[in-house]
Amino acid sequence: MPTAIHWFRRDLRLGDNPALLAAREAGDVLPVFVLDPAIWEKSGDPRKHFLAGCLAELHEATDGRLVVRRGRPADVVPALAREVGADTVHVAGDTGPYGRQRDAAVEKALGDDAELVRTGSPYAVAPGTITKDDGTPFKVFTPFSRRWRDHGWHEPAARPRSVSWARADSEDLPEAPDLGGTEVLEPGEAAARTRWKAFLDDRIEGYDDERNRPDLDTTSRMSAHLHFGTVHPRTLLADIAGSGKSGKGVETYTTELCWRDFYADVLWHRPETAREYFNDELRGMTYSTGKQADEDFEAWAAGRTGFPVVDAAMRQLLAEGWMHNRMRMITASFLVKDLHQEWTRGARYFMQHLVDGDLASNNHGWQWVAGTGTDAAPYFRVFNPVTQGQKFDPDGDYVRRHVPELRGIEGKKVHEPWTVGDALPEGYPERIVDHKHEREVALDRYAKARGR
DNA sequence: TTTTGAGTTGTTCGA
């Protein structure tokens, strides 16, 4: 049998993996993961922990044959293909701007030695598939979602009962950093399965009502699993259909999966919008820069703004590498509209720390908040961090969980610690801005930028 | 080509 490489990237699973099945058809399968030291070193500990855990599981699942090599894929993959005499290198397609470039470089470096075979994508519907009748891409979510639902998706692929694994030397698997007991999402395909089953059995029907509550465990927590491909969205959609469940919760959850596909589709058509404004209208916007702005940014990043819900969320991000979606909106709005900083700065920070950090969803989410994206939020929509906290963390449990200085304050009063007692609790910072004032400033800046 | 309806996630103010 010839040797076929299966190069795992963001499909760290054996179940429902069409690219792996294609490799298996082609020969004995050499399972490979390329660890780019530059990316690894830039990752926060929670992300390292998650990835290392996934790789350890994959090593087990491949009978200890997973080959890890460090370096640039364009160097490592062709060298390995030559080393083992592989004719084909199988991958799940990567439609992001960097993935496309990387794969093109690998393909070129492989030359005539081996063929790079792309099978499938990490999305329910591959980017570029859903278009309007005239063939152009959608710019508005709702019509995209109607077309997406009408299109449907493939059935999940079977998990291979057995694979004949090929052999090659491996470097040591990366070690998971010690997170000091912080509770984080469990990595790996099996954990994804367990977590998903629990959500589907018990929580999906209440999802529409409960999903905005950061104090409760009401979301599926599939984001990191979807990002690293320990589960595929097609599997989730098939499970939902198979569950026989319906109703608002199911609809809303399905819509969230559609958002992921939508933003990937937008980025596929407009790769430059990973960094640049989707909508040029606000190009002339002015931002705060300089020493004060840098200090404000540091306070935001460290969770020391003096606004409890913002601080709780930013500290959760640092500790766990994850933040509830509602909290992402609140903290993003705070950076953009209270601190008047460009969304790109916040997006970059989120990408460094989020375990689920997905370029399309993250950066277009930020563009939505900033008003520069598809379906952008109206510029006058400025989140009030106190109101949002009281509304979505009604008992204050979320704040107290992540901000120890405020644990002495009971109930929802914790969202306004400045109204409790004579002084703020020891160690908790004063508010770094006056929200009411900064709201006015933001509206003013937006009006000016739009007037140009 | 023209027209029409619609568009994730909010806040504030005044009645």
Place this chain on the structure above:
DNA sequence: GTCGAACAACTCAAA
């Protein structure tokens, strides 16, 4: 406390 209006037009999608 609750409710509706104002915030601002504009672009997109589809008939």
